[in-house]
Amino acid sequence: MADPLVILTERLAPAFAAVRDAACAEAGTDPATVPAPPTVRRSDRADFQADGALPLAKRLGRNPREVAAEVQEAATAALEGLVAELELAGPGFLNLTLDDGAVADLARRAHADAALDVAPDADAGTVVVDYSAPNVAKEMHVGHLRSTVIGDALVRVLERLGHTVVRENHVGDWGTPFGMLIEHLVDVGEDTAVAxxxxxxxNGFYQAARASFDGDDAFKExxxxxxxxxQAGDPETLRLWRILVDQSTEYFQTVYDRLGVRLTPDDVVGESAYNDALPAVVADLDAAGILVLDDGAECVFPPGFTNRDGEPQPMIVRKGDGGYGYAATDLATIRQRVDVTGAERILYVVGAPQRDHLEMVFAVARMAGWLPDDVVAEHVPFGNLLGADGKMFKTRAGTSVRLVDLLDEAVDRARDAIAERNPDLVGEEAEAVAAAVGIGAIKYADLSSDRVKDYVLDFDRMLAFEGATGPYLQYAHARIRSIFRRGEVDVGTLTADVDLALGQPQERALALALLGFEGAVRDTARTSQPHRLCGHLFDLAQTFTSFYEACPVLKADDEATxxxxxxxxxxTARTLAAGLDLLGIAAPDRM
Known part of the structure; x- marks a missing residue:
């Protein structure tokens, strides 16, 4: 563990708890009802600031400066050797300035560790991440980008922290549209359809099937x-259906491979996988006494959900015609993930409009006992991708933009930018860098935005080599690696016993920024918000730039410096590369 914020929080927590416990004992209050987190954060008044005394004092009905002073006294021994100055400030803040030697030791320890001193979570468990989910025989469009790259980043971060992560690509491979798709396959022939x-x-295949369905009554029948x-399981129909599923899955994988995400065909779990479990879902809900017949449909009315008229909102499990609603499949997936996979946390990386539906599914699953209290089910919502006009990103014809077309344009633009910046970069290396920069730019632009908000796709901005962009971070990494090439320095010679000198403020600031990596990773895993890691990496790159401008490296005054x-x-280079990798972005050594 290298992050001072994490270490300070751990060392201050007993002091806050001791002050809380003493006050509660005097007042006859149960300490368990009085939270006492230290609430440590970075500060411009010192290295860090602990704000926890203010809310604790309010809960205890005491003066916050007095509470902070008691915490200060109780924490002194635990902070020895780590904190050079612990100062009481303002209405009850504790300002903490770290000991330079401690900062150097932590940075040296991180450098000596291949994992950058980021240890697995002590409570690492099994996490299911449900993401991407395109529809069979339909093109992946820009709308699939957000779920795919956000989900991939969360998978990488959770795996990095030692969790067992189960990736699930819940593709749409079942339903009434497959009648027209299979008939169109029969009409054009299997070889043509496969081609x-x-x-x-x-898109062309789906639109042709739709045109026949809409314009030909015989085809429709x-x-x-x-x-x-x-639905009856006819073998020949299932064989034709499987062609559609397999060919679509192969195509999806080419997109995933190009995006550089970890999804594989083994992660595909289509809606059809749960067909056999649906009758039991209905039967068990009925046995639990929560299934209600409403206007011919079998429904559950979870408490607290109402429609626009304020009436109880039903969740349809089986429709009046005997067909199953989407909720039935979603409930079956929860049972599978909890009972068979052993999930302790389930993340649904799907758009914000699905919020109400998922909340109802979670509520019904808990009513039925299928989602125990110790299993967390989370909706990880995200906003829309907008064009320069502030509207949904579309083609000029008003149709959805194919994801592969978006990637093509980004790589083409990156290729031109790289050729202009570094004409010596040619051939396969130039193509690899263009792909890394172009696709990395798209992913960073998406991930660096607060996921719940809409964001505007602006190629010029996202491909810029200045500002909070993927290319800026990639260039910062490549720039550092060029230092070692120019100086003909073998990084293997940088031994663990190097005495880190932090005499210049820019050196110390860089060391502190580096040590914040662990906290950014854990924060991202806890909140499912990749933009927190993006923000840390951008701050780190900026801090390095300030360091490099103020502190000569190859021409330092002496060999020790x-x-x-x-x-x-x-x-810094290793941390940037590791952080970018957690975002699914490559870090070229040359640009």
């Missing part, structure tokens, strides 16, 4: 009969 789908012409055959600054450079 269209394998090259990614999913065949499609309806085919749906009945599909040179070695110390090279260690800081190497640790």
């Amino acid at each position: 269209e789908l394998s090259v990614g012409d999913l 065949r499609a309806r009969r085919r749906v009945v055959s599909l 040179r070695a110390s600054r090279l260690v800081l450079c190497d640790l």
Whole structure:
């Protein structure tokens, strides 16, 4: 563990608890009812500030400065060797300035550790992440970008912290549209259909099927009969359906591989996988006494949910025609994830409009006993991707933009920018860097935005080499690696016993920024908000720039200072690369 914020929080917590416990004992209050977190954060008045005395004093009905003074006294011994100055300030703040030697020791320890001294979570468990979820025989469009890259970043961060992460790509592979899709496959022939789908012409295939369905009554009747055959398990219909699913899955994987996300065909769990479990969902809800027949449909009315008229809102499990609602499948997935997978936390990375539906599903699952209190189910919502006009990002014709077209444009623009900045970069290396920069720019622009908000896709801004962009961070990493090439320095010679000198304020500031990496990673895992890690990496890159401008590295005054600054450079490059990797973004050594 290298993050001073995490260490300070752990060392201050007993002092806050001791003050709380003493006050509660005197007042005859149960300490368990009085939270006492230290609430440590970075500060411009010192290195860190603990604000916890103010809310604790309010809960205890005491003067906050008096409470802070008691915490200060109680914490002194625990902070020895780490904190050089512990000052009481303002209405009850505790300002903490770290000992320079302690900062150097922590930075040296992080540099010596391949994991940058970021240890696995003590309570690491099994987490299911449900994300991406395109529809079979339909093109992946820009709307799939957010779920895919946000989910991938969360998977990487959770795995980095030692959790067992189960990736689930809940693709839409079932339902009435498959009647027309299968009939269109029959009409054009299997070979032609496979050829269209394998090259990614999913939109063309789907639109042709829809045109036949809308304009040909005989085709429409065949499609309806085919749906009945599909649901009845007709072997030939299932074989044709499997062609659609397999070809779509292969195409989706080419997009995932290009995006650089960890999803594989083994992670695909379509809606159809739960078909056999749906009758038991209905039967068990009925046995639990919570299933209600409402206007011919079998529903559950979870408490607290109402429609626009203020009337109780039903969640339809089975429709009046005998077909199952989406909620039935969602309930079956929860049972599977809890009972079979052993999930302790389930993340649903889906758009904000699904909020009400998911909240109802979670509520019904808890009513039925399928989602125990010790299992956390979280909706990880996100906003929309907008064009420059502030409206949904579309083509000029008003249709959804294919995700592969978005990636193509980003890489093309990155290729031009790289050629202008570094004409010596050619061939395969230039192509690899263009792909890394272009796709990295799109992913960073998405992940660096607070996910619950809409954001505008602006190629010029996201591909800029200045500001909070992916290329800026990638360039910062490449710039550091160029220092070692120019100085012909082998990073393997930077041993753990280098004495880190933090005499210059920029050196000390860089060391502190580096040590904040662990906290940013844990914060991202806790909140499911990748923009927190993005923000830390941007701050780190800016802090390095200030350091590099003020502190000569290769031309340092003496060999000891040179070695110390090279260690800081190497640790910065490794931290940037590790952080970008957690976001699913490559860090080229040359740009």
